[in-house]
Amino acid sequence: MHKRQRTLAGYLFITPQLIGLLAFSLFPVAYALVLSFMKWDGFGAKTFVGFANFSKQFHNPDFWMAMKNTVYYMILVIPVGIVISLLLAVALNNVKGKEIYRVFYFMPVVTSSVSIGVIWMWILNGDFGILNLLLSHIGIEGPKWLTDTNWVIPAIAILSIWWGLGNNMVIFLAGLQGISRSYYEAAEIDGANTFQKFWHITLPLLSPTTFFIAIMAIIGSFQVFDQAFVMTNGGPAKASYTLVYHIYQQGFIDFKMGESSATAMILFVIILFFTLIQFKMSKRWVHYGE
Amino acid sequence: MANNVVAAVEKNAIPVIETKVKKRVKPSQILIHIILTIGAIIMVFPFLWTVSSSLKDISQIFLVPPAWLPNPIKWSNYIDSLTAMPFGLAYWNSFYITAVVVLATLLTASMAAYAFAKIEFKGANFLFVLFLATMMVPKQVTMIPLYIIMGKIGWLDSHLSLIVPGALFNAFAVFLLRQFIMGIPKELEEAAIIDGAGYFKIYWSIILPLIRPSLAAVGIFVFLGSWNNFLDALIFLNTPQQFTVPLLLNTFKGLYVADWALMMAGTTISVIPVLIIYIFAQKQIIEGVTITGIK
Numbered sequence: 001m002h003k004r005q006r007t008l009a010g011y012l013f014i015t016p017q018l019i020g021l022l023a024f025s026l027f028p029v030a031y032a033l034v035l036s037f038m039k040w041d042g043f044g045a046k047t048f049v050g051f052a053n054f055s056k057q058f059h060n061p062d063f064w065m066a067m068k069n070t071v072y073y074m075i076l077v078i079p080v081g082i083v084i085s086l087l088l089a090v091a092l093n094n095v096k097g098k099e100i101y102r103v104f105y106f107m108p109v110v111t112s113s114v115s116i117g118v119i120w121m122w123i124l125n126g127d128f129g130i131l132n133l134l135l136s137h138i139g140i141e142g143p144k145w146l147t148d149t150n151w152v153i154p155a156i157a158i159l160s161i162w163w164g165l166g167n168n169m170v171i172f173l174a175g176l177q178g179i180s181r182s183y184y185e186a187a188e189i190d191g192a193n194t195f196q197k198f199w200h201i202t203l204p205l206l207s208p209t210t211f212f213i214a215i216m217a218i219i220g221s222f223q224v225f226d227q228a229f230v231m232t233n234g235g236p237a238k239a240s241y242t243l244v245y246h247i248y249q250q251g252f253i254d255f256k257m258g259e260s261s262a263t264a265m266i267l268f269v270i271i272l273f274f275t276l277i278q279f280k281m282s283k284r285w286v287h288y289g290e
Numbered sequence: 291m292a293n294n295v296v297a298a299v300e301k302n303a304i305p306v307i308e309t310k311v312k313k314r315v316k317p318s319q320i321l322i323h324i325i326l327t328i329g330a331i332i333m334v335f336p337f338l339w340t341v342s343s344s345l346k347d348i349s350q351i352f353l354v355p356p357a358w359l360p361n362p363i364k365w366s367n368y369i370d371s372l373t374a375m376p377f378g379l380a381y382w383n384s385f386y387i388t389a390v391v392v393l394a395t396l397l398t399a400s401m402a403a404y405a406f407a408k409i410e411f412k413g414a415n416f417l418f419v420l421f422l423a424t425m426m427v428p429k430q431v432t433m434i435p436l437y438i439i440m441g442k443i444g445w446l447d448s449h450l451s452l453i454v455p456g457a458l459f460n461a462f463a464v465f466l467l468r469q470f471i472m473g474i475p476k477e478l479e480e481a482a483i484i485d486g487a488g489y490f491k492i493y494w495s496i497i498l499p500l501i502r503p504s505l506a507a508v509g510i511f512v513f514l515g516s517w518n519n520f521l522d523a524l525i526f527l528n529t530p531q532q533f534t535v536p537l538l539l540n541t542f543k544g545l546y547v548a549d550w551a552l553m554m555a556g557t558t559i560s561v562i563p564v565l566i567i568y569i570f571a572q573k574q575i576i577e578g579v580t581i582t583g584i585k
Contacts, residue, residue, distance in 0.1 A: 009489040010411025016398035018417065020458030025424040028435035035434065042438070088329065091322050103572050104330035107337065110568045110575065111561055112518035114536040118543050118557045119340050122550055128352050130339055162333070170580045194318070223428055226520050230540055244430050251434045252525065264431045275426045 035261035042255045053262035063263065065238050066246035069153055073242065074221035076157035077164075082213060085165050089172030090202060102173075106166035113163075117230030120159040121146065146232050149239035156227050156240060164220075168213050175209030176202070208282065215278040219271050243267055337561065344368070344554035351551050367555035374546070377559050379531060380538040387452050387534065388516040394457030395512045396505050403467035404493045408479065418468075421461045429521070437525055451526035452534075456516055463508050466582060470504035471497055510578035517564070535560050 011018075036053055040046040057063045088105065092098045108116065123131050126144030135142040145155035183201045192200070203210075225244035228234055234241035234249070241249075247267065251260030343351060344367055345360035371377065405411065406418045436455070437446075445451040474497065482492050498505070523537040530541060542556045568575060 006409055007411040007413075010405045010409040010414060013405035013409065013489070013493070014402040014417065016458055017402040017421075017460075017464055020398070020455065021421060021424060021461070023439075024436065024455040024459040025427060025432065025461070026420070028432035028439065029424075029427055031435035031438070032431050088326075091326055095319070095322055095326065097323075099573070101326050101330055102576060103569070104333050106572070106576050106579075107333060107565065107568065109579070110514060110564055112536040112539075112564075113520050114539045114543075115557050115561045118539065118553060119336050119561075121543075122343060122554060123336055123339065125550075128354070128550075130356060133354060133356050162336070165333070167579065167583065170576055171583045174580050174583075219428075223430065225430075229524075230543065247430050247433070252437075257434055261434055264428075264433070267428055268431045271428050272426055 032261045032264055035257055036265045038258045038261075040257040042257050049258065053258045054266070056259060057262055057266065060259075062238065062241065062246060062249075066241050066243045069239065069241055070222060070224060070243045072153050073157055073160075073224055074218060076154060077160050077221055078214060078217045080157075081161045081164055081168060081217065082210065084161065085168035085213075086172055086206075086210065088165070089169050089176060090198065092169070093173060093176045102166075102170065105169055108163045109166045111163075113226035114230050116159060116163055117227050120155075121231050124155050124159075147236050149237050152232055152236065152240045156224075156231065160224070160227060164217075168217075171213055172206070172209060175206050179205045211281060212278065215274055218274050222267060222270055337565070340554050340561070341558050343551060344558045346551050348549070348551055364551070367551050368559070371542070371552055371555040371559060374552070375538055375542045375556065376530060376533075377535070377538060377556070380533050380535045381563070383449065383532065384517060384534040384536075387449050387456075388513055390453050391456035391516045392509050392512050394453075395460050395463055396509055398458060399460050399463035399508070400467050400471075400498065400501065400505065401493065402464045403471050404497050406464070407468045407471035408492075408497070409489065421464055425461045425465065433521070433525060440526055446526055447528040447532055448526075449532065452516075452519070452522055455522075456512075460512065462582075463512060466508055467501065467504060470501050474500055504581070506574060507578035507581040510575050511582040514575075514579075 035046075037048060037050060038046040039049045039052070092101055095101070123129050124145040126132065126142075126147055129142075129145070131145075132142030143151040145151050179202065183205070184197055187197050187201060223244050224242050225248065228240040228242050228245055229248070232240045234245045243263070244267070247260050247263045250256045250263060342358065342360060345363045345365070346357070346367075347360070347362065347364045350357050350360065402421075406414055406421075436451075440446050440451045445454075478496055478500075479492050482496055487495075518536060519534070520536045520540070523534045524540070527533055527537060530538065533541065539556060539560045543553060546552045546556070
């Protein structure tokens, strides 16, 4: 077929998504970038303010509060979430009834953030929540999870780990499928025990998967919002106020479109950084594999 | 409640142990099953506790020690929830928005994916890299501009604000489907070209049937994203008649925050239909998420 015909056909096929790309991604991103240099309440005139919206963020205690809470959440969720889902995947991989277990562990993944949030508001209720009632059985006086500034982020971390466990687990399971049995057979001949096989075969060969999950978890954690919005409105005393909450609050509550966009740009740069690391490293691992 | 737990344990453990006994059971295997079963109970317990609480009388819900099962069973919590908030309408809204988004995404994304994978046209590489690049943009960056755009074209508080962006832009779906289509051998199209088939014919009658499993996987992924989309609905929609299920539940929660039995009934209404679909289609859903997750 002719070259011109081919080009025409190509463009016809991509037209719907290309319109979407321009209208709902490229243009809004450019718009957000422009807004981040403007002072604007969403209605009146826009005034150019240079980097003021960015420098304001660095002097804004709310920004640092949001950053601190988000990073704290991340530090709690990621290592624990990854270790549990990895161990579960390894256990499931060698066990009969794997499919049945998988159904239960994956169940929260299909549930919406709002449903999860309301369910856990009740479980974590300080006075009548089932978690504290169960803890009191073993002689522990549980904290007032969602109304205690020290415990609200750990509380949200607990439910987020529960929520995301199944997702990470099935990705680990897929990674485990890719490890050849011959490695384990060779190790068994050498007399390796279960732990040695896990430590010297599973863990190293699974490291690209682990790395992928970790990066995705970092990116996801920087965007944590729904749980805090639904369960605590960022409280108490902004103790669960996250970076995305800060973007939402400035833009849709305080009508500071410029400052909100500047915060969004900072988030963008952070996520870009981690995505590029993932890109670079996955290329390297592919080469090692060959 | 306790019965349910026991039933869950029995369902899991007993057949497995029986089969193991024949081959002489390893103690380590039993230990793994015990740990996995306890884990499974922890995973499912919040749902069971929600359903149990949803059927309790207000006098029973604050009992210490807790009552595991509702007694008497108070079905009226469900009637009260359904009359307090238009859950039925929200279900219809969520359902048709998601259905349109899934079908339209599969069509537009597979078309673009086919062009990027099989038609060597001028500018294809550049445009594909552009698609890839937008995958790095977090949605919170475009949140304010999209809100302003939707306001300008009069789509605020309209479902179009959720449907059109979803249907016309999904770089991840384009990327995934392109990967799958690239795996289709060239010979198949070449034979069709010799028979005089055009690009559309090849796309429609050769490519689409061959990538049906991948379309299902991507469709499941898009379905979950659209059904559970909270942030966009929160920003774009205003009147309860327009609300999707997650947004309506959030409003419901705001109104009845101390009435836990009613809140759990509302939550159960929001969760159970999805979980029923999940139970029936769990294999496809889990595999779909796995495929989309590791690509």
